[in-house]
Amino acid sequence: MxxxxxxxxxxxxxxxxxxxxxxxxxxxxxxxxxxxxxxxxxxxxxxxxxxxxxxxxxxxxxxxxxxxxxxxxxxxxxxxxxxxxxxxxxxxxxxxxxxxxxxxxxxxxxxxxxxxxxxxxxxxxxxxxxxxxxxxxxxxxxxxxxxxxxxxxxxxxxxxxxxxxxxxxxVSLSPLLVEGEQAGAGVRNRTRREDAEFSEQGYFAKTGWEHEWIDWDDRLTGTDR
Missing domain, CATH: 3.40.50.150 (Vaccinia Virus protein VP39)
Structure with missing residues (x-):
């Protein structure tokens, strides 16, 4: 506004x-x-x-x-x-x-x-x-x-x-945007798009497989390790 x-x-x-x-x-x-x-x-x-x-x-x-x-x-x-x-x-x-x-x-x-x-x-x-x-x-x-x-x-x-x-x-207003520059516009670069999707989905959350593997590794001792 x-x-x-x-x-x-x-x-x-x-x-x-x-x-x-x-x-x-x-x-x-x-x-x-x-x-x-x-x-x-x-x-x-x-x-x-x-x-x-x-x-x-x-x-x-x-x-x-x-x-x-x-x-x-x-x-x-x-x-x-x-x-x-x-x-x-x-x-x-x-x-x-x-x-x-x-x-x-x-x-x-x-x-x-x-x-x-x-x-x-x-x-x-x-x-x-x-x-x-x-x-x-x-x-x-x-x-x-x-x-x-x-x-x-x-x-x-x-x-x-x-x-x-x-x-x-x-005055100081935001620049006039053209189609594709607005927030929420589609991202053509697949890597950038998927990184953003993974971030929203919690792909690297602590409850993921990475955390489970580390937790299991910490419980191993001796020759089992």
């Missing part, structure tokens, strides 16, 4: 309004999404997190607080939530060197994106804005040709299409 002061700075830089379609990348325990639900309306708030456990926690907390209409989904935050794009406001609650391109593509024209920019302890809260008039990716951004009636592929944006609107001081 973010400290209240950091959450306040991020939300102040985001500058959400009533009815703004909002995406939170990094649902956490649901606190920031709940605050945004009060401002924009619960049905306009969407949150994603790469950790399935945190998604469950956020859903439970939001439901208990009366914000059942907030959508919380398990997804790779670096890819955003294209099914519900475009978004007027996007808040990334994890540090990155620059906004992920897929997330930028989902920002509506004139929208605002906020994230902690930088690595390690050298991070700054930065608010970006899209000042172009291009449609965003996804079905909602498709452009219909008046001559043929065909649906043309929409133009997409990238980090270069953003304008830095303001900064809101230093």
């Amino acid at each position: 973010l400290s209240p002061s950091n959450a306040a700075r991020l939300l102040s830089a985001l500058d959400p309004g009533a009815g703004d379609e909002t995406l939170v990348v990094g649902a956490g325990i649901g606190y920031t999404a709940a605050v945004l639900a009060e401002v924009a309306g619960a049905r306009h708030v969407h949150a994603v997190d790469i950790s399935r456990r945190l998604v469950y926690d956020a859903r439970q907390n939001l439901s208990a607080a009366g914000y059942d209409a907030v959508l919380v989904d398990r997804a790779d935050g670096a890819r955003g939530l294209p099914a519900y794009a475009p978004f007027d406001r996007i808040l990334v609650e994890a540090a990155a060197v620059e906004p992920p391109r897929d997330v930028v593509d989902q920002l509506a024209p004139g929208g605002r994106l906020v994230l902690p920019r930088g690595r390690g302890a050298d991070q700054t809260v930065v608010a970006y804005e899209r000042d172009d008039d291009d449609a965003v990716s996804g079905d909602a951004g498709a452009v219909r040709s008046s001559d043929t009636g065909a649906v043309d592929a929409p133009d997409t944006a990238g980090p270069d299409d953003l304008v830095e609107a303001e900064t809101a001081g230093p």
Whole structure:
């Protein structure tokens, strides 16, 4: 959970309004999404997190607080939530060197994106804005040709299409994770995976065969030994 002061700075830089379609990348325990639900309306708030456990926690907390209409989904935050794009406001609650391109593509024209920019302890809260008039990716951004009636592929944006609107001081947040980096992700290396499994199972516990052998050996004396 973010400290209240950091959450306040991020939300102040985001500058959400009533009815703004909002995406939170990094649902956490649901606190920031709940605050945004009060401002924009619960049905306009969407949150994603790469950790399935945190998604469950956020859903439970939001439901208990009366914000059942907030959508919380398990997804790779670096890819955003294209099914519900475009978004007027996007808040990334994890540090990155620059906004992920897929997330930028989902920002509506004139929208605002906020994230902690930088690595390690050298991070700054930065608010970006899209000042172009291009449609965003996804079905909602498709452009219909008046001559043929065909649906043309929409133009997409990238980090270069953003304008830095303001900064809101230093901050220190965890880095934005991609699929496979979250806690509990599968381990591809068999040795590392089995070592972790044996450790959880107590494979080398004192009650195992190693202890029994040592205990028997200590009871042997004389020629029996």
